[in-house]
Amino acid sequence: MHTVKEAAQITGLTEHAVRFYTDKGLVPSVQRNENNIRLFDAESINWLYGVKCLKQSGMPIEAIKMYVDLCLKGDSTIPQRNEIMMKHKEAALVQLEEAKQRVAHLEEKTALYQAMMEHGVPDTTNPGKWEKYRHIHCDVFYSPSDSPAT
Known part of the structure; x- marks a missing residue:
């Protein structure tokens, strides 16, 4: 024991x-x-x-x-246990796809940082500078005019 x-x-x-x-x-x-x-x-x-x-x-x-x-x-519950495993596997596959998307996003960001450091590409990652780059990525930047009317 x-x-x-x-x-x-x-x-x-x-x-x-x-x-x-x-x-x-x-x-x-x-x-x-x-x-x-x-x-x-x-x-x-x-x-x-x-x-x-x-x-x-x-x-x-x-x-x-x-x-x-x-x-x-006992063994009579093998089908139910299999179902638990199948559901868990499906959830894990969804999480895997989400993780792959996060990695792809981070790869894009790190490539951008490399370009900034090596080639002097403007820093569009800094929220303090986004207003200056609104014309480049207007779909992702916040603007008070974009807010829903109340």
């Missing part, structure tokens, strides 16, 4: 995370001694590894809890 500290060391989680996961019911096999101290056996350590893996994939705690509860019900 392992203490919280030992379970954290074994799994690479923080002690806080181990306590949090057990308090959320994500480690159903955790035991407690007569002093109410958590004790972890091999199965409990496996649950912690499983939760860690799902959490690292970006899965929310609520979905992990549903997954754990389904696992406890």
